[in-house]
Amino acid sequence: MKRYFLSEDDIPRQWYNILADLPNKPRPMLNPQTHQPMTAEDLFPIFCEECAKQEVNTTDAWIDIPEPVRELYKYYRSTPLVRAYGLEKSLGTPAHIYFKNESVSPIGSHKLNSALAQAYYAKQQGIQSITTETGAGQWGAALSYAANVFGLDAAVYQVKISYNQKPYRRSIMQTFGAQVTPSPSMSTRAGKNIINKNPNCQGSLGTAISEAIELCRTTDNCRYTLGSVMNHVSLHQTIIGLEAEKQMEMAGEYPDVIIACFGGGSNFGGIAFPFMRHNFIGERKTRFVAAEPESCPKLTKGVFQYDFGDEAGYTPLLPMLTLGHEFMPANIHAGGLRYHGAGAIASQLMQDGLMEAVDIQQIETFDAAMLFARTEGIIPAPESAHAIAATIREAKECIETGEERVILFNLTGHGLIDMAAYEQYLSGSLHNYATTEEDIHKFTDTLEKLI
């Protein structure tokens, strides 16, 4: 282990907006009724104005980080870039493995990078309360913390399976003053409809998003925030890659391959997009690999279609690689990756062959997590363990070829709240879940009707 830090002055002052530089822009979000492209103004009832503008900004490659947000970033940034000598040695690989350690934020994950920005913009606009969804709770915890910092009320719908699997994260959100409701709940029409159809439904991010949007729509002076999928969330997360770029320079190397786990795409975009711009101008040939669960394989097995971002169909139609908005992923512990679709930018990048994806079974991710914990001393979140597993696959390839490949992955968060999952692993009671073609066709075959 060797760590690289930036001085406070070197912490980036702007986020990188890849939309300005993409060879092919994603297709626009559409109004589900009119099928017309959505403007920023169309999004104002749901998102803060500044976030809505960022969402559709395809011209400015650099967006200033508001100074109060950058001040709050300084509480935990720069996060360390770490050379994982221990992991390299135990694998016996000639690869050079680096990871960006986002687990050191106060709430334990990268999610705070966007939560602080979204809460700040809400406060600036005079908003009183914010709603959101969360899976494993990393985003909900970040949002609760950020809302508390800016004096906003926060209401979080947490996917029921995670609410029950990870009670400590619920308590963290409550400690920061948020109201937390397991989703699906009877508190919204969307939730009631799901429960009526399936009383034992354990929820999904898609359902929780529906409930959070519905609460936002029915509450005065309230806006909805979310932790991934949308362009502006990835934008805020680019602080990760921009720092990593400077830190890799300190280490005297440049990544051949960059790996991130993939739920909606914000941590992937966060670490990958800043490096992609060098590929776009032919300066570099870095590979970008998204690691997703085999039980929720939208990138490797999904269809490229307009789809809703939520289960109830409250969102605009988004151009997505998707498993269908009614797809209900298996109850894996990586709750943050249990989302049916990929954000518009990543979906376009996949179409254009500018990134790759792998899908990984749950037990392989925990094998990787255990090895990482014992060699690097940090217990990773189950989501991050997907990136570690993909990294180990790459590093093992290098054993065959003798290649000194430089691998950089994003350690999105620690797993201290996920120890129940580790306990299952240690006791041999953890399961794999695969997704069949049939599972996918069930919810994607009808998507063409949407548009």
Next chain:
Amino acid sequence: MKRYFLSEDDIPRQWYNILADLPNKPRPMLNPQTHQPMTAEDLFPIFCEECAKQEVNTTDAWIDIPEPVRELYKYYRSTPLVRAYGLEKSLGTPAHIYFKNESVSPIGSHKLNSALAQAYYAKQQGIQSITTETGAGQWGAALSYAANVFGLDAAVYQVKISYNQKPYRRSIMQTFGAQVTPSPSMSTRAGKNIINKNPNCQGSLGTAISEAIELCRTTDNCRYTLGSVMNHVSLHQTIIGLEAEKQMEMAGEYPDVIIACFGGGSNFGGIAFPFMRHNFIGERKTRFVAAEPESCPKLTKGVFQYDFGDEAGYTPLLPMLTLGHEFMPANIHAGGLRYHGAGAIASQLMQDGLMEAVDIQQIETFDAAMLFARTEGIIPAPESAHAIAATIREAKECIETGEERVILFNLTGHGLIDMAAYEQYLSGSLHNYATTEEDIHKFTDTLEKLI
């Protein structure tokens, strides 16, 4: 919040051994049979030789930190010194509040500072396995991690109440490869005796120490390690105070009062002892305040007597402020503070009026923890919350007097594994526990017979 860090070069290269500078040395440890002072050699069957020598070293004020240990310190050190502007503002106090944030270590607490040293010395000596006790599990997690780093087997006896209250910490220890047994257990004679007397016994640190020592004695090439109480553990923890001294200089201030929670005394010694040396030579007049639970009040209500360090009487006789080694503390969440006695140095300092102590009820500590979490964004361990509560008392005094008192406290660890305690607090089901004179006399009246 403002944070101060040291460069790698400025991380101390020596620990500070207060024994060399104490105005009155503590009385020696005694052999319980002969009542003769114990030498380092007498301790060799239990402790690593280097630790045993450090334990009785009253001449060298500075002890070199072995380079491999210092290299491992660099993975998380320097830990930040933080100016707690958020807490100050919410209290409306003129006091300047600083805290040393030891929660950023890989296992989440200061305990790693000594675990790495003890595991290193064991490895150097050719030891194969180490045993230890743990309460809340902070020490056990650190020791498991350190044993893993140095390729040692580790067996941890965890106090039963904590084993059940905090299952995630047990899983953390197991993730690092340690064998964890709830104490009292049937695996040792000491454990069996306790269980025979009281089948529902929820354990104490004293009992767990007995079991760990017994396992050490009955296992080849094994040594016992412990997380507090002994002089050499406090010695290793002085890295905290030595760093804080340099960081306070960066902040341009010097503490008027230093506060730490108190279980056996190692974090207290860690942050306080380096500063005390300036008091000894009349250079400074800092006050030193230990914060202990009202349910385990050895400093404020204990007797100064020779006593055993463990429940079964396996240890040498230690000169202690003690509640009696058979005292069974209430089941508070701050498991790391549930110990009947204070280390020899702190006990002597109390006798000599060179430090102070306050005792605090559980609910006040959680009130303080909640305020700290919401104003500084870090959820503190229940142990650390005692230091925060004492800090708030001091800061409130300053509101009365208008004094700009400079307060420094040690945030020993985060509370992410203790969220069940927060949940109890949030739901109003947390209790206070007081200790009566009668409780104390019950186990201290017989101590005179020991010597």
